[in-house]
Amino acid sequence: MVFRRTIAAKIFGLAIILLLLTIALAGFLLYEVTRTKQDLTVVANFDVPLTQSLARLHEFGLRRRLAFERWFGALNAAEPNREVVAEATENYAVFTRKLTDEFSTARRIIDAYPQNAPGSNTLAEVETLLDQIQPAYKTINNRQQEVLDMQRAGQHEKA
Numbered sequence: 001m002v003f004r005r006t007i008a009a010k011i012f013g014l015a016i017i018l019l020l021l022t023i024a025l026a027g028f029l030l031y032e033v034t035r036t037k038q039d040l041t042v043v044a045n046f047d048v049p050l051t052q053s054l055a056r057l058h059e060f061g062l063r064r065r066l067a068f069e070r071w072f073g074a075l076n077a078a079e080p081n082r083e084v085v086a087e088a089t090e091n092y093a094v095f096t097r098k099l100t101d102e103f104s105t106a107r108r109i110i111d112a113y114p115q116n117a118p119g120s121n122t123l124a125e126v127e128t129l130l131d132q133i134q135p136a137y138k139t140i141n142n143r144q145q146e147v148l149d150m151q152r153a154g155q156h157e158k159a
Helices: 002-076 082-112 120-152
Strands: none
Touching: 002 082, 002 120, 082 120
C-alpha cells in the first residue's frame, strides 16, 4: 500500500508540474502574440504604406519620363502636333507635381516611423536612397526644361 501511495504522489506531482508548464507556456505565448501584434501594427501602418509610396514614386517617375519623351518627340517633328504637345505638356506637369507630393508622403511616413521598431536598418537605407534620388530629380527636371526650351527655339541639333 505504501508503494501505491508513492506512485500516486509521483503521478500527482507530475500532473502539477505539467499544469505549471502549461501555464508558463500559455503566458509565454500570450506575450509573443502581443509582440507579434505590435510588429504587425508597424507593418500595416508604416511598412505597407511606405512600400506603396515608393512604388508610386517609381510609377510617377516613369510616367513623367514618358511624358517628356513624348513631348520631346512631338517638338522634334517637322510639324509638331499641337494636341500631342499639349497633352504631353499637361502630363509632364501633372506627374512632376505628383512626384513632388509623393516624395513628401514618403518622407512623412519615414519621419513617423517608430524609433524602436524592427527594420530600422532598412528604413535608414530607404531614407538614404530618397536623399540621393530627390536632388537628382531636380537636376533632371532642370536639364529636361533646358532641352525642351532648345527644342521650342528651333535648336533641334543642339537639343
